[in-house]
Amino acid sequence: MTAAIEGRGLRFGYGTVPVIDGLDVRVDTGQLVVLTGPNGSGKSTLIRLVVGLLSPDRGDVVVLGRPASDPVARRSIGYAPQGSPGRMVLPVSVTEVVASGLVKGWSGPRRDGDVDIALAAVGLTELGAECVFELSGGQQQRAVIARALVGDRPVLILDEPTTGIDRAFRPHLVGELRRRADAGAAVVVVSHDPEDFHDVCDRILFMEDGRVRDVGHDEFHTLEDVGR
Amino acid sequence: MIDVLFTSDFGRRALLAATVVGLVAPVVGAFLVQRRLSLVGDGIGHLALAGVAIGVLVGVSGVAGAMVVALLGAVLLEGLRVRGRLTGDLSLALVxxxxxxxxxxxxxxxxxxxxxxxGVLFGTLFALSWADVGVIALLGAIVVGAVLVLYRPLLAVALDEDTARAGGLPVDALNLALVALTALLVVGGMRVVGLLLVAALMVVPVAAGSKVAHSFRATLGWAVGVGAASAWLGLMVAAWHGGLVPGGTIVLTAIVAFVGFALVGRRTAVGHRPRRTA
Incomplete structure (x- = not known):
């Protein structure tokens, strides 16, 4: 197994209060890992450290052998933040949202085939030309996920991907992420509903008090009120 | 009187310059509006007036002074925004x-x-020289060329800055490029509609296009059309009357277009309400 994501001795705080302190974490290629834990445990902060949106006060984050701040490392990450694409003012089509995930440089390549594949992966093939704000909240969330999936990046990080998505579609999405991991990607899913991924994930990481630990599938069932 | 726009040199120069600005202003404006930075063009325009004064004081042209101060002001405004000091309207008002x-x-x-x-505030469209038109066309060409090259990354940043940054895009450089292009456009439009109105041509046609389009690209297409049509119709109204300021008639025409598009368009003024269920 090759390490796709490694966090070593991470410390990060807002002001003087550490949200993450002394955290070590590793995710290998080909793994589907669920990161869960109660509100305020530092899950989203850890994710933002990994994707380079935050810099640790102490410690290192390495993505595919490069520092997380390295542009090459960042281009290897497909990132889907929580929620819908909410800042939009002007009409933007679903295809435009998804295609924006393909842009990797000043004038990044665009392959329409990749967009079609990503749209199909989230079940939005028929809605590519629609204005994203005319979709339901769940469909908007699926468009955000498709933006992360487009282009087959080797590291996928999705924050609450099943939140707001109807239960009927969740198995399809979970299966797609499992397929990506089987194809060699490192997939990290932050979820308050790890049950969605319980049967297909390789590891469950439980985050509490700024630290993370493997809880394993059996132990997970003994935890009460995970993240809720 | 409208025929002077086609039969006289000053009319043709006015028509050409107004067309360039009408076409180009929404190209940058669409990205500004999408990023909720609609008033940045106004801020740069106001600072450019100080640039005109500095240019006159130091003995270079007002346009050169406006160019330098507009570019520096654009960098300053972007710096304040990045540091979170331009989040409210108070900071922009101070600028x-x-x-x-x-x-x-x-x-x-x-x-x-x-x-x-x-003339600086509201334009001197009928007093342009061919050299002025050349400068306006050059600035317009630079702006359009830059947006064509940077279209996808600029759109990615406009849609979601965090995701674009996480994906490895040089977000800070792209933001700086956008405000620099805005500054060039402000200077280009200064002689056409004036420093107080040039930002309106960046915003109003885009607002009109957003009422009937389904995508950003379509919004941009409509906006460019509205911008150019407003330039022509507004200029014609000014020429027909003979005593109206073209900058004002051009922007008023764009606003009329916005109202018309809003009436026939399917969207409400601000929100785009979801209509589908999951």
Whole structure:
């Protein structure tokens, strides 16, 4: 197994209060890992450290052998933040949202085939030309996920991907992420509903008090009120 | 009287310059509006007035002074925004007042606070030389060329800055490029519709296009059309009347277009309400 994501001795705080302190974490290629834990445990902060949106006060984050701040490392990450694409003012089509995930440089390549594949992966093939704000909240969330999936990046990080998505579609999405991991990607899913991924994930990481630990599938069932 | 636009040199120059600005302004404006930075063009325009004054005071042209100060002001505004100091309207209001006040004082010191100031504020479209038109066309070409090259990354940043940054895009450089292009456009439009109205041509056609389009690209297409059509119709109205300021008639025409598009369009003024269920 090759390490796709490694966090070593991470410390990060807002002001003087550490949200993450002394955290070590590793995710290998080909793994589907669920990161869960109660509100305020530092899950989203850890994710933002990994994707380079935050810099640790102490410690290192390495993505595919490069520092997380390295542009090459960042281009290897497909990132889907929580929620819908909410800042939009002007009409933007679903295809435009998804295609924006393909842009990797000043004038990044665009392959329409990749967009079609990503749209199909989230079940939005028929809605590519629609204005994203005319979709339901769940469909908007699926468009955000498709933006992360487009282009087959080797590291996928999705924050609450099943939140707001109807239960009927969740198995399809979970299966797609499992397929990506089987194809060699490192997939990290932050979820308050790890049950969605319980049967297909390789590891469950439980985050509490700024630290993370493997809880394993059996132990997970003994935890009460995970993240809720 | 409208025929002077086609039969006289000054009319043709006015028509050409207005067309360039009408076409190009929404190209940058669409990205500004999408990023909720609609007033940045106004801020740069106000600062450019101070630039005109500085240019006159130091003995270079007002356009050169406006160019330097507009570019520096654009960088300053972006710096303030990145540091979170331009999040409210108060900061931008202070920038507006700084520009206007410094411009008024500077032009007074230079002994040039006369009716020519009105030309800077509202344009001098019928008094352009071919050299002026050449400068406007050059600035327009630079802006369009840059947006064509940077279209996808600029759109990615406009849609979601965090995701674009996480994906490895040089977000800070792209933001700086956008405000620099805005500054070039402000200077390009200064002689056409004036520093007080040039930002309107960046925003109003885009707002009109957003009422009937399904995508950003379509919005841009409609906006460019509305911008160019407003330039022509507004100029024709001004020429037909003979005593109206073209900058004002052009922007009013764009606003009429916005109202028309809003009436026939399917969207409400602000929100785009979800209509489908999951």
């Amino acid at each position: 507006f007042y700084l520009g206007i006040a410094a411009g008024a004082v500077g032009l007074s010191l230079a002994g040039r606070f006369d009716t020519s100031v009105l």
